Amino acid sequence: MKRYLGLLIVAVCLVSCIKDAPLNPEADIEVFTVPQGQLTGQTNIDQANRKIQVFLTKEAFEKGISPNLVISKNAKVKPASGDSIHFNKGAVEYTVTSERGDDIKKYTVEVINVGDWNFEFENWAQNANDKYEFPVESNGTAIWSSGNPGVALSGVPPLVSSYPTRSTTDGYQGTKAAEMVTIKGTTLSAIVGIYLYAGSLFLGDFNSENVLAEPLAATEFGEPYIGLPDKFVGDYKYTPGASFQDENQKIIPGRVDECSIYAVLFEGNERLNGKNINTSDRVVAVARLSDGTAKANFTKFDIPFVYKAGWNASGKNLMMAIVASSSKEGDHYRGALGSRLVVDNLSVIPK
Known part of the structure; x- marks a missing residue:
């Protein structure tokens, strides 16, 4: 009986620890990947100013791109990773919400140069x-x-x-x-x-x-x-x-x-x-x-x-x-x- 009681106490403690684990407060775009064939320069993420700078071919600029994103653990991002984005109406903005929900960061995608x-x-x-x-x-x-x-x-x-x-x-x-x-x-x-x-x-x-x-x-x-x-x-x-x-x-x-x-x-x-x-x-x-x-x-x-x-x-x-x-x-x-x-x-x- 003591043995089972001990195991029960350990299990409760483990569940309690899991429940009490803090939610991730971070809301960053860590990686922003565009196929090399659509680029004329290396993509740069300016975390201080929350800007993503991309160098695109003329065709990629006109037709849009579908970047793959790596974001902070359990955070959410909109538009989602893999979604198509277009620049014919101006700058594109990504909104990242942390797992905890109280940190929201907005990143602006800047097309630095198009083509040559x-x-x-x-x-x-x-x-x-x-x-x-x-x-x-x-x-x-x-x-x-x-x-x-x-x-x-x-x-x-x-x-x-x-x-x-x-x-x-x-x-x-x-x-x-x-x-x-x-x-x-x-x-x-x-x-x-x-x-x-x-x-x-x-x-x-x-x-x-x-x-x-x-x-x-x-x-x-x-x-x-x-x-x-x-x-x-x-x-x-x-x-x-x-x-x-x-x-x-x-x-x-x-x-x-x-x-x-x-x-x-x-x-x-x-x-x-x-x-x-x-x-x-x-x-x-x-x-x-x-x-x-x-x-x-x-x-x-x-x-x-x-x-x-x-x-x-x-x-x-x-x-x-x-x-x-x-x-x-x-x-x-x-x-x-x-x-x-x-x-x-x-x-x-x-x-």
Whole structure:
């Protein structure tokens, strides 16, 4: 009898433990899978901002996709994993509800790029607080950044014209292009030894958290890329400023400023930055404009990617960075005030 009573008590305890097990409070989309044939770049889940960024072929964008999802244990998601989603009416949103029911997260699917990597810089948005401009895709997604957020911290007036990078109607074709101008630093920036800001534009993000401690690390370059690029093409014109100065404001007689335009293919899922974009051993191919001198009229460039000898692309995740600057040495705060670079119709042509 004692034995049976003991077993009964153990069974009750086990049932009680099972009943008392806490429900899972998490409500995350952990994996978002789209067939490789429908992608032009690696899918990225931005958990901090609850965004799912996808690079789609034109056909996949027009016909829709049916992603497979992995979500938090016992959570529920709507639309369900495997359901077809379409982008003809704008952004798509997933709602995830935790098993416990009190945590609900909404994820927005952003189509970053459709088809080939062609950028015409026709669409621009404006930062709400600091008023600087930045280019966006036709659906409003921002994949380009610049040094403007850093310049905003130096105390410039909240006007588009106060910043070194902005839109211009002086383009090669269409209504707009990207304009970069090397400008004078501010009283505040001079305190830390920064006397000029070069206009810059790059695929990636500007991390304001790093700008004071490591300014070069604040520029984070790259977006996911699938396949192998063959050529980097585009149109540009450039006017160097009158007097080249070094990082200490010393004028260098006879020195003429030059612009910089290049594309870099590199391995991994993490972005490179201004400290290592030109030195990292993760870089596997580069297409760099060799002539950064003055061009009064729009000039077309067509640059082949030069690959690292013996490199094997098999099974590797890749990222692509495109970088342009009105002063080639602007990352070291050297250049000529007033140097002006305009770029339009940038494209990465696949093999």
